[in-house]
Amino acid sequence: MLDLQFEQITYFMVHERLNFPMLAAIRFLAANQVCSDHCQILNRTWLTKSGLSVQDMDNLSKGVPVEVFSDAENALLHVMRKVLAKEAVHEKEMETLRGLGWKDSDILDACAQGNAIIGMSYLIKAFEK
Secondary structure (H helix, E strand, C coil): CHHHHHHHHHHHHCCCCCCHHHHHHHHHHHHHHHCCHHHHHHHHHHHHHCCCCHHHHHHHHHCCCCCCCCHHHHHHHHHHHHHHCCCCCCHHHHHHHHHCCCCHHHHHHHHHHHHHHHHHHHHHHHHCC
16 A cells, blocks of 8 residues: 555656646645645645745635636636535536646546545544544
8 A cells, every 4th residue: 555655646746737736735625625634734834835825825725716826727726626525527617627728637637636635534534543
């Protein structure tokens, strides 16, 4: 399992389209969903070091477009919020993301990254005591 975790980290470290701030934003949103304080703090720190302001962080938490992210990145973060909230993503939204330059594999990768945080948080909670 640890080898799989390291493979996933390596995969995302060299991802063509999902850069470090986007991945940190996705993990931050997922951590907010499952109330994972340590993960929220870690990703908040990384986002701050990547140039996000206090206002940007507040906007990210509230679902408001973040100024430092492009329209395409904000659109993907919007869909990520839906996935994390267990809401359906409709074909029109997928077409919008594709029109903004995202490939289906990018969208799936972003969703997988967010869901990996949720899954890991469940394991941590199950065995933390």
